Amino acid sequence: MGAQTMTYPSIDWLAITPIIILLGGMMINLVIAALTRAWPRAWYAIGTVELAVAALIVEMFLWHDINKDGARIIINNAISIDHFTMFCWIGIAGALALVSLSTAEYLRRESLEGPEVYALYICAALGAMIMTASNDMIVLFLGLETLSIALYVLASSHRRRAESQESGLKYFILGGFASAFFLYGIALIYGSTGTTNISGIGNVLSTEVFIKGDDAMLLAGIALLIVGLAFKVAVVPFHFWTPDVYQGAPTPVTSFMASVGKFAAFAALLRVVATALPSRAEDWRPVIWVLAILSVVVGSVLAVVQTDVKRMLAYSSISHAGFMMIGIESIGHSGDVDGLPATLMYLMIYSVLVIGTFTVVSLVTRTGDNGSDIGSFRGLGKERPALALAMTVFLLAQAGMPLTSGFIAKFGVIKAAATNHSYAIAIIAMVASVIAALLYLRIMISMWLSDEESGDDKREAIKVPFTAGFVVAGSAFFTLLVGVWPGWLIDASQAALQLAK
Numbered sequence: 001m002g003a004q005t006m007t008y009p010s011i012d013w014l015a016i017t018p019i020i021i022l023l024g025g026m027m028i029n030l031v032i033a034a035l036t037r038a039w040p041r042a043w044y045a046i047g048t049v050e051l052a053v054a055a056l057i058v059e060m061f062l063w064h065d066i067n068k069d070g071a072r073i074i075i076n077n078a079i080s081i082d083h084f085t086m087f088c089w090i091g092i093a094g095a096l097a098l099v100s101l102s103t104a105e106y107l108r109r110e111s112l113e114g115p116e117v118y119a120l121y122i123c124a125a126l127g128a129m130i131m132t133a134s135n136d137m138i139v140l141f142l143g144l145e146t147l148s149i150a151l152y153v154l155a156s157s158h159r160r161r162a163e164s165q166e167s168g169l170k171y172f173i174l175g176g177f178a179s180a181f182f183l184y185g186i187a188l189i190y191g192s193t194g195t196t197n198i199s200g201i202g203n204v205l206s207t208e209v210f211i212k213g214d215d216a217m218l219l220a221g222i223a224l225l226i227v228g229l230a231f232k233v234a235v236v237p238f239h240f241w242t243p244d245v246y247q248g249a250p251t252p253v254t255s256f257m258a259s260v261g262k263f264a265a266f267a268a269l270l271r272v273v274a275t276a277l278p279s280r281a282e283d284w285r286p287v288i289w290v291l292a293i294l295s296v297v298v299g300s301v302l303a304v305v306q307t308d309v310k311r312m313l314a315y316s317s318i319s320h321a322g323f324m325m326i327g328i329e330s331i332g333h334s335g336d337v338d339g340l341p342a343t344l345m346y347l348m349i350y351s352v353l354v355i356g357t358f359t360v361v362s363l364v365t366r367t368g369d370n371g372s373d374i375g376s377f378r379g380l381g382k383e384r385p386a387l388a389l390a391m392t393v394f395l396l397a398q399a400g401m402p403l404t405s406g407f408i409a410k411f412g413v414i415k416a417a418a419t420n421h422s423y424a425i426a427i428i429a430m431v432a433s434v435i436a437a438l439l440y441l442r443i444m445i446s447m448w449l450s451d452e453e454s455g456d457d458k459r460e461a462i463k464v465p466f467t468a469g470f471v472v473a474g475s476a477f478f479t480l481l482v483g484v485w486p487g488w489l490i491d492a493s494q495a496a497l498q499l500a501k
């Protein structure tokens with residue numbers, strides 16, 4: 001027999017340049033760190049920010065290239081290069097840069113090593129980028145695991161805190177179960193459709209007719225797929241890991257999980273339901289409806305009764321995930337054009353909000369990263385009025401107050417629900433938002449109005465280094481800019497409506 005020639009798929013190197021930049025930069029960073037003397041910890045952060053900015057610039061050029069030449073699917077139909085992908089990549093690169101800057105002072109304060117943390121940030125960002133661009137379930141799973149494994153290690157990266165070790169272990173065990181559900185769901189969908197290609201699955205399901213009872217395997221696959229991704233986005237009842245992991249993980253890592261981790265998982269869920277499963281919307285939409293209602297209600301109510309700010313924000317993130325699920329529920333209605341852009345815009349806004357919020361929390365927790373109870377914020381308005389003012393902006397935005405980005409985000413998903421006549425879910429979400437406002441009000445009262453108690457004068461002074469101050473100021477500026485002038489972000493999210501198929 002003659003030797004067979006192996007054929008390789010053609011690769012559009014320009015389209016994957018942002019991934020190459022981050023991957024190459026991560027490896028160079030680790031090699032240099034291993035072969036040279038210890039650098040000042042801020043240098044690692046600056047190097048990571050430079051990589052993120054370089055990737056961001058290339059993504060802007062790719063956005064323009066898609067405007068000119070159109071969306072496409074590359075590397076043997078495995079990766080989608082469209083405005084949806086670029087929107088997500090821009091958000092991930094921006095979050096990577098902001099979190100890296102906020103981490104620099106934390107690592108110095110806690111006397112922790114630097115290069116490994118930043119390498120894990122980049123590794124997680126790479127997994128997130130693969131997830132958001134995937135047009136194949138197997139590639140999506142590989143991106144999910146790359147992101148997840150990096151987050152497991154990051155959550156337990158503070159070796160001197162038992163809470164950090166515990167959070168990493170809990171996240172790893174429960175995350176393993178979620179990955180198993182997700183992979184089993186992929187297997188069942190493959191058994192039903194004969195393909196793992198996301199757009200291919202959509203084509204098969206839109207043309208084949210399943211006789212009653214013959215689609216049990218497909219329905220089970222869809223259910224398991226939703227369970228796996230619902231864990232990653234932390235919606236009720238798959239949220240149990242969130243409060244403990246958010247509280248125990250190093251605070252900058254918590255902001256990274258709440259921004260990049262949520263961005264990637266929601267983007268993957270959006271692409272799957274919009275590209276692979278639109279013809280089966282009647283099957284998955286009621287489930288998403290229930291998950292959205294449970295998340296906004298349970299997240300808001302349980303957040304109010306917490307005494308630890310990191311746990312408060314963890315339950316708050318569950319409530320915000322519920323709002324994003326409202327946008328996904330809207331996609332299940334025929335003719336919907338608001339659900340996907342509204343959810344994407346919510347993701348971008350929330351990522352910046354949560355990074356700014358947790359950067360302030362990281363500064364307030366002081367050395368040891370243990371002082372995250374609400375009493376630690378007492379008197380912040382007198383000690384650091386600018387920091388307290390920025391925190392107030394973030395909290396008002398998360399509450400959905402007008403003239404902040406949070407109002408634009410919540411208005412977008414509720415408008416999508418109302419347009420599709422899902423009035424019940426819209427009303428429940430608005431009531432839950434009012435309940436959640438009590439949580440943000442409690443923190444603001446502690447910062448501005450609470451009287452000093454004995455021992456407060458002996459607490460460590462709060463230091464605001466340049467890097468963390470830049471992140472807080474930049475996040476607050478973005479929050480107010482989008483609240484006052486949202487048109488450019490709305491237009492960008494609308495452009496993401498045309499997915500490559």
